[in-house]
Amino acid sequence: MASIYEIALEAGVSPSTVARALRGTGYCSQENRERILEIAKRMNYIPSHAARSLKSNRTNKVLFCIPDIYNPFYFRMIRGVSDVLEQYDYLPLLCFTKGHVETELKMLRNLQEGYGDGMVFVSFNFSPQNISVVNNCNRPVVLTNNYQSPTGDDKFDCVYIDTFQGIYMACEHFIQEGFTHIGYIGGNVTVQTGRERFDGFLRAMRDYNVNIDQRYLCQGDFSMASGEAAMRHLLAQPALPEALVVANDLMAIGAYRVCLDAGIRVPEDIAIIGMDDSELANCMNLSSVQMCEEEIGGKAAKLLMDRILHGPREKKVVRLQPQLALRASSEKRKIGS
Amino acid sequence: MASIYEIALEAGVSPSTVARALRGTGYCSQENRERILEIAKRMNYIPSHAARSLKSNRTNKVLFCIPDIYNPFYFRMIRGVSDVLEQYDYLPLLCFTKGHVETELKMLRNLQEGYGDGMVFVSFNFSPQNISVVNNCNRPVVLTNNYQSPTGDDKFDCVYIDTFQGIYMACEHFIQEGFTHIGYIGGNVTVQTGRERFDGFLRAMRDYNVNIDQRYLCQGDFSMASGEAAMRHLLAQPALPEALVVANDLMAIGAYRVCLDAGIRVPEDIAIIGMDDSELANCMNLSSVQMCEEEIGGKAAKLLMDRILHGPREKKVVRLQPQLALRASSEKRKIGS
DNA sequence: TTGAAAGCGCTAACAT
């Protein structure tokens, strides 16, 4: 690897002149500049990231943690982040954490070591453990969930979709359609994403005075297989719910498939709404909740760049509203059917 | 950020002693070591990635370029790579290139700058342009396609699935089932992935003396929308092919959906085989070609680590065989149907 | 066992 010293030697100038010529910053005669650039090209000069970053304390990179690679939900968010970062000449580097807190901590450690200038952090479960690292990390982080430390002295920003509201809207829709036996397949309620959604369900039922049948409450893990298992559980009950709210599309699709296999018609026998508005939902005509993922990503990247470029400031929290994407799977039943 | 100098000051020892204590390498008295570690912890010491990497010329990171974030094909490959790299205590950092050669070149540049120790490079289209950069890059790269420079002096390894063979097998299956009017929806044949698959189709037709109807040849861009467009084109022909080989699942699903909407039954009216054996194919009961993605990823990572740890050696090329994953969409038609 | 010192490659303040 040619360094500026070797180029300087070859060009008969000092290393700093080479540095100035290559960076295009500071004084350098036209004549020297051209010669230096030519030599650098010939010697296949590539600047050392480590040296530059050590000196400048900047990398022009952003670390981007995503928990679940198999979930189509994150696709658009990645695009939102990438597009915005590109405008700043920053590069996003993705890491799939699989939702493991150890992997998240490893990435945060890399951030602290200065491997990136900031981090977009998506997680299933923000907890005192990973949040305290975020807060003690000297580099900016933006979460794509809503999280507020009890102490209220958070150093990060949040951009999030109100999933509570999304599930609430799905329930509300069913209730307004006249359904009274509504089932729910949720995620693990000990993690935030699962809890919020379940809360949305509970609240809607309460607000509209709809009775909750405990036998219609199932818990999965956001995977298709768990949606299938949940649906099999429901099929084992004496009667089916009329409508089913599912906390994400993968589980909804799993449930849907089990229905089809069992000869249960959707939506005639059971109406289903999922959540994420994924490609899969679109394909299968599954109603879903639209989550503005691209907008989340874009807004998160903007807030992050603001902190990277302009330093600390007060915490900002951006909340985005979901929308129902209604398709055939939740259509109102025809009278008499 | 506390540095080893501040810790040294606090501990009353020299920076080099601190360095030795922290790294656990070289001599350091038990007593000093404990004190230093305690102080480092208290001062929240985090080593500087840049400094360490500048000095050691290693990062313990691998850059991993993936062309298409919306294509489910790459999911398992990422897992294969990640699992193997984890065993080496290396971290994969993903970059979605969207198939843009500029983005690929940008990542290669980052590799050359020493932002990572090596690269797993997945692309739709290896060309003299990006391959020459790979060959002139002083760090190891593994491709997940088969590519051989005309000059034969390649410095990279290849691990790939024989997609030619995969499409060939799909055609062969249809032919052996007795179909003689076989259509094909392919990708752009000016890029390698599209060309290889189309060649597989052509060869199978030729080997089995099956006539190719030009009206049944469509070209998409591997997206679902392009599969839909292609199918609409086929529907506009005087007659439909009996069977359809599609170069990837997304396009196959697109075609499938257009059939359903048009009242064309699959497989009764038209049999379909896709390629990738994606989750989507599984969901929709689409026959497909299984591509051993996880194995590709794992083998690629192993070859890469071998080069990173042990330096240059002769080029290695690993070829993996695809398998048909037959489902309902390609079932043999019942007699008389 | 410890410390001093050089250097990884680049940047930038300062002197010329």
Add this chain to the structure above:
DNA sequence: ATGTTAGCGCTTTCAA
């Protein structure tokens, strides 16, 4: 306009 120099934080000889 150009050169000198002092680091950035760490590793690693080498000397003590």
